[in-house]
Amino acid sequence: MKNKKIILIFFLSIIVFLTINEFFYYNINENQIYPESTPKYKITDVNTTNNFNLIYKYFNEYLYKAKGFEVIETEHFKLFFKQENRSNVQIVASSAEKTYDIIGEMFDFFPRFKIPVVIYADQSSMARAFGWPEEEKVQGVYYMGFIHLQSPLGNKDYFKEGPMVHEYTHLVVDELTGGNYSRWFTEGVAQYVEQQVTGYTLDMDFDVDEKTKYQLNDIFYCFDELPDTAVAYLAALDMTKALIGDGQIDEIKNVFSMLKSGACVNEIFLQSVDASHMEGEHIAMANNTYGGVQDE
Numbered sequence: 001m002k003n004k005k006i007i008l009i010f011f012l013s014i015i016v017f018l019t020i021n022e023f024f025y026y027n028i029n030e031n032q033i034y035p036e037s038t039p040k041y042k043i044t045d046v047n048t049t050n051n052f053n054l055i056y057k058y059f060n061e062y063l064y065k066a067k068g069f070e071v072i073e074t075e076h077f078k079l080f081f082k083q084e085n086r087s088n089v090q091i092v093a094s095s096a097e098k099t100y101d102i103i104g105e106m107f108d109f110f111p112r113f114k115i116p117v118v119i120y121a122d123q124s125s126m127a128r129a130f131g132w133p134e135e136e137k138v139q140g141v142y143y144m145g146f147i148h149l150q151s152p153l154g155n156k157d158y159f160k161e162g163p164m165v166h167e168y169t170h171l172v173v174d175e176l177t178g179g180n181y182s183r184w185f186t187e188g189v190a191q192y193v194e195q196q197v198t199g200y201t202l203d204m205d206f207d208v209d210e211k212t213k214y215q216l217n218d219i220f221y222c223f224d225e226l227p228d229t230a231v232a233y234l235a236a237l238d239m240t241k242a243l244i245g246d247g248q249i250d251e252i253k254n255v256f257s258m259l260k261s262g263a264c265v266n267e268i269f270l271q272s273v274d275a276s277h278m279e280g281e282h283i284a285m286a287n288n289t290y291g292g293v294q295d296e
């Protein structure tokens with residue numbers, strides 16, 4: 001009788017876990033559906049709002065193996081890949097380890113656990129894995145401790161041109177804030193670090209509509225629903241730069257520790273930045289409504 005109960009509880013736990021898992025993936029899909037006209041290249045990811053637990057990590061690592069992914073471990077990463085993509089694993093591995101060192105120095109943070117990285121053979125197999133439209137041009141995703149990447153396809157400049165630095169920074173934000181942050185903030189920090197390390201900014205890939213601007217509340221509360229994703233991301237970068245002022249990485253670390261103690265990043269922003277004088281090309285000061293404004 002006791003054994004039966006234990007077995008029942010065990011299966012119920014699995015069902016509850018799978019349900020939660022589905023729920024999070026559902027949220028990913030929701031957040032990633034942008035209008036067709038929105039540029040999608042390199043606009044990446046969704047991330048966790050809490051540091052979900054090790055069960056998620058181990059369970060999913062097991063799932064990837066069950067789905068036919070092979071694993072190669074480097075000093076700090078576990079790389080999951082399909083056999084046909086083996087020749088690209090070394091490029092990702094060296095890019096990942098370089099990122100680990102450089103960003104580790106910047107933030108004085110060197111995770112001791114091995115970070116799982118899932119490499120997809122191409123754009124469409126990655127889109128399929130997340131239930132996105134086939135044409136979704138996403139290069140990388142950070143989600144609950146996992147970095148998901150499209151294959152570098154032999155690109156020798158992958159460290160500079162790929163999304164590893166950006167996605168890895170999301171992991172750092174997640175870890176150092178204890179999962180307490182807003183979407184705009186992690187996108188702002190990821191772009192800030194990317195710009196420092198590789199020189200990349202979004203406007204190198206997009207014709208950014210200079211007329212579209214968003215109000216602070218749009219960025220605070222509706223970041224993933226804003227129709228012009230590139231403008232929203234650049235606004236988040238402007239806001240992050242305004243927030244840290246001349247303090248650079250040290251100031252980002254200060255904000256991280258405040259967030260880890262339970263502070264709210266939107267409140268920190270409003271207290272430390274004079275928004276009415278904020279120098280940013282993508283923020284509107286007008287009291288417009290959700291959805292952004294177009295200058296006349």
Ligand SMILES: [Zn+2]
Pocket residue numbers: 044045166170186187190
């Ligand atoms: Zn991102």
